Amino acid sequence: MGKPDNTxxxxxxxxxxxxxxxxxxxxxxxxxxxxxxxxxxVLNAMMRxxxxxxxxxxxxxxxxxxVVGLLVPDVGNSxxxxxxxxxDDELASNQYDLMLYTTHRRKTKESTxxxxxxxxxxxxxxxxxxTNVAAYMESLQARQFPHVLIDxxxxxxxxxxxxxxxxxxxxxxxxxxxxxxxxxxxxxIVGLREMQCSLDRLxxxxxxxxxxxxxxxxxxxxxxxxxxxxxxxxxxxxLELSPPPTAIFAANDTSALGVIEAIRNRGLSVPNDxxxxxxxxxxEAAQVHPGxxxxxxxxxxxxxxxxxxxxxxxTNPDLPGERVELSTELIVRETCHPAKA
Amino acid sequence: MGKPDNTxxxxxxxxxxxxxxxxxxxxxxxxxxxxxxxxxxVLNAMMRxxxxxxxxxxxxxxxxxxVVGLLVPDVGNSxxxxxxxxxDDELASNQYDLMLYTTHRRKTKESTxxxxxxxxxxxxxxxxxxTNVAAYMESLQARQFPHVLIDxxxxxxxxxxxxxxxxxxxxxxxxxxxxxxxxxxxxxIVGLREMQCSLDRLxxxxxxxxxxxxxxxxxxxxxxxxxxxxxxxxxxxxLELSPPPTAIFAANDTSALGVIEAIRNRGLSVPNDxxxxxxxxxxEAAQVHPGxxxxxxxxxxxxxxxxxxxxxxxTNPDLPGERVELSTELIVRETCHPAKA
DNA sequence: ATACAAAATGGTAACGTTCCCAAAAAATGC
DNA sequence: GCATTTTTTGGGAACGTTACCATTTTGTAT
Numbered sequence: 001m002g003k004p005d006n007t008x009x010x011x012x013x014x015x016x017x018x019x020x021x022x023x024x025x026x027x028x029x030x031x032x033x034x035x036x037x038x039x040x041x042v043l044n045a046m047m048r049x050x051x052x053x054x055x056x057x058x059x060x061x062x063x064x065x066x067v068v069g070l071l072v073p074d075v076g077n078s079x080x081x082x083x084x085x086x087x088d089d090e091l092a093s094n095q096y097d098l099m100l101y102t103t104h105r106r107k108t109k110e111s112t113x114x115x116x117x118x119x120x121x122x123x124x125x126x127x128x129x130x131t132n133v134a135a136y137m138e139s140l141q142a143r144q145f146p147h148v149l150i151d152x153x154x155x156x157x158x159x160x161x162x163x164x165x166x167x168x169x170x171x172x173x174x175x176x177x178x179x180x181x182x183x184x185x186x187x188x189i190v191g192l193r194e195m196q197c198s199l200d201r202l203x204x205x206x207x208x209x210x211x212x213x214x215x216x217x218x219x220x221x222x223x224x225x226x227x228x229x230x231x232x233x234x235x236x237x238x239l240e241l242s243p244p245p246t247a248i249f250a251a252n253d254t255s256a257l258g259v260i261e262a263i264r265n266r267g268l269s270v271p272n273d274x275x276x277x278x279x280x281x282x283x284e285a286a287q288v289h290p291g292x293x294x295x296x297x298x299x300x301x302x303x304x305x306x307x308x309x310x311x312x313x314x315t316n317p318d319l320p321g322e323r324v325e326l327s328t329e330l331i332v333r334e335t336c337h338p339a340k341a
Numbered sequence: 342m343g344k345p346d347n348t349x350x351x352x353x354x355x356x357x358x359x360x361x362x363x364x365x366x367x368x369x370x371x372x373x374x375x376x377x378x379x380x381x382x383v384l385n386a387m388m389r390x391x392x393x394x395x396x397x398x399x400x401x402x403x404x405x406x407x408v409v410g411l412l413v414p415d416v417g418n419s420x421x422x423x424x425x426x427x428x429d430d431e432l433a434s435n436q437y438d439l440m441l442y443t444t445h446r447r448k449t450k451e452s453t454x455x456x457x458x459x460x461x462x463x464x465x466x467x468x469x470x471x472t473n474v475a476a477y478m479e480s481l482q483a484r485q486f487p488h489v490l491i492d493x494x495x496x497x498x499x500x501x502x503x504x505x506x507x508x509x510x511x512x513x514x515x516x517x518x519x520x521x522x523x524x525x526x527x528x529x530i531v532g533l534r535e536m537q538c539s540l541d542r543l544x545x546x547x548x549x550x551x552x553x554x555x556x557x558x559x560x561x562x563x564x565x566x567x568x569x570x571x572x573x574x575x576x577x578x579x580l581e582l583s584p585p586p587t588a589i590f591a592a593n594d595t596s597a598l599g600v601i602e603a604i605r606n607r608g609l610s611v612p613n614d615x616x617x618x619x620x621x622x623x624x625e626a627a628q629v630h631p632g633x634x635x636x637x638x639x640x641x642x643x644x645x646x647x648x649x650x651x652x653x654x655x656t657n658p659d660l661p662g663e664r665v666e667l668s669t670e671l672i673v674r675e676t677c678h679p680a681k682a
Numbered sequence: 683a684t685a686c687a688a689a690a691t692g693g694t695a696a697c698g699t700t701c702c703c704a705a706a707a708a709a710t711g712c
Numbered sequence: 713g714c715a716t717t718t719t720t721t722g723g724g725a726a727c728g729t730t731a732c733c734a735t736t737t738t739g740t741a742t
Contacts, residue, residue: 395728
């Protein structure tokens with residue numbers, strides 16, 4: 001209470017408890033044997049003085065910094081938000097802190113940040129939807145820097161861990177669901193083609209059509225970018241076809257919301273005139289009216305699991321990289337109706 | 342190239358350049374006078390060896406850690422996303438890193454995190470929409486820890502800096518705009534009442550009514566929470582009144598989107614039957630059809646400015662706290678029409 | 683040339699930890 | 713009771729910086 005602002009160090013505690021600083025250190029890390037009597041004394045002294053470990057000193061000495069870097073393209077959409085929630089939570093319960101870097105899809109920024117992080121104070125690196133992997137993958141491997149790629153899979157080495165949902169299967173299931181409702185002209189709004197997940201979903205869509213003997217019609221496919229506006233534009237264009245599609249499958253929920261808008265702005269109704277299905281199951285999907293039928297990615301769990309994989313790699317650095325795939329699930333809400341006869 | 346994984350230190354550079362480590366340090370921080378010839382030599386050696394400064398050692402020595410902590414209630418909505426974008430950008434251009442902590446509106450988490458950050462490795466702290474300020478404000482002041490509160494203003498000391506938009510004026514302007522379009526039954530969806538900005542906006546709305554001799558009708562006010570679903574529910578309820586409002590003002594864009602949905606789900610049209618106005622001007626407001634008329638908060642600038650204020654306080658610790666207010670702007674898009682006669 | 687100031691450089695202690703090694707204390711076996 | 717093992721504790725170097733102070737080099741005026 002009397003003490004001024006000065007930070008209290010391990011030495012202060014040692015003096016207060018009447019032991020050596022080595023002993024205090026041992027108590028702090030409860031590493032080696034310390035007699036219960038001294039442990040008590042030290043614990044008391046720590047309490048009295050309000051001691052907190054100095055992470056910088058600790059990690060300078062050669063230990064972990066207890067910091068994980070996270071690189072995201074952007075923050076502020078629910079897809080990423082949900083994943084971060086999982087990451088953040090799992091990290092916190094393992095006494096790790098999170099250093100955030102947003103690239104805003106600028107590739108130079110992405111590789112600069114990776115360089116900073118790997119040589120800086122983070123112990124590991126989480127990469128969410130990276131777009132410039134080639135630029136730094138080599139250096140990441142060379143330094144054996146623990147890292148996990150989320151939602152990116154084109155990796156050809158044994159040291160990188162990757163994690164994603166079953167994009168192909170999810171898209172397959174969604175398409176199949178629409179087909180079984182009697183739809184055979186099903187529009188598709190593609191995500192950004194430079195991302196592997198977009199291609200996987202597209203190919204799941206095609207496979208389902210094929211399996212049900214519905215010929216693939218390229219005019220029903222519109223190239224979007226996962227944003228609402230392109231969903232709107234795509235649907236507008238698809239609805240001008242004759243005959244127009246009776247259902248539209250958007251590669252993510254955000255663009256599905258754009259699709260719904262476009263349908264309504266044409267004076268049509270969802271799902272009576274056109275059925276809509278999305279992908280992701282972001283929180284808004286359940287809040288919207290009618291509720292959006294969609295393919296659920298377990299976003300929060302993905303974040304959580306990515307952290308677990310990373311921490312595992314951190315404690316055991318020469319483990320090979322893991323490939324984790326989480327299964328998607330069709331969430332039926334209210335935006336799909338049987339096709340009219 | 343030839344070297345193994347070993348990190349290269351200032352001493353390696355010194356040896357390589359044939360100078361002392363003090364000189365290298367001087368070059369790195371370009372602090373004191375170094376002859377251009379030696380500077381060149383050192384710079385070259387640094388380049389050759391690929392030297393990067395070790396932040397932990399630096400900050401252990403007593404300097405800055407070049408890290409700023411950011412506490413947010415959540416990540417994954419565009420309002421926060423835009424602010425973070427500004428923060429992030431400004432921080433990066435000042436060679437600062439960002440440590441992110443999300444509270445998910447749990448008050449205990451909030452105060453725990455503040456404790457961690459202030460005793461940990463951050464130089465300063467940014468608090469976005471804090472909800473539990475009382476719990477740690479005292480300790481923040483006691484340790485004279487530099488901090489800026491964004492979108493929170495009930496602060497009664499001289500050391501805390503705050504920053505927000507002109508919430509009252511923005512709401513006043515929006516309401517006035519609707520009134521001038523001929524509306525006199527204007528519904529209002531309140532934000533979370535525990536936030537000061539919600540109260541300010543509400544009181545701006547009331548002031549505008551009063552100034553135009555429109556009696557305040559409490560049944561036109563619905564208590565929301567800034568989320569889409571409550572916007573939907575609120576509008577649904579308001580539209581059941583008789584006569585129903587001819588315009589609805591939502592305390593933020595997200596709930597305005599819910600309002601629009603509710604209006605449409607009643608078979609009515611926006612803006613022909615009911616006008617809608619929001620607050621914030623999140624990116625979606627411009628992407629939606631019809632475009633959402635709203636009150637613009639300069640979100641990205643707010644983030645940017647918050648960082649500037651914090652850094653100023655960081656370099657000059659005994660400066661008193663600043664109170665910054667950024668002006669809002671009415672953005673007219675397509676969701677408001679003149680009231681029918 | 684000499685003296686002196688100014689500029690440039692080097693040596694080194696400290697920051698708060700951890701961890702190895704050695705010393706002391708306690709426990710064990712004869 | 714003595715030697716020996718085991719457990720517990722202390723001493724001190726090292727991690728990579730920076731900043732103070734001392735020293736050397738360079739420049740300038742007499």
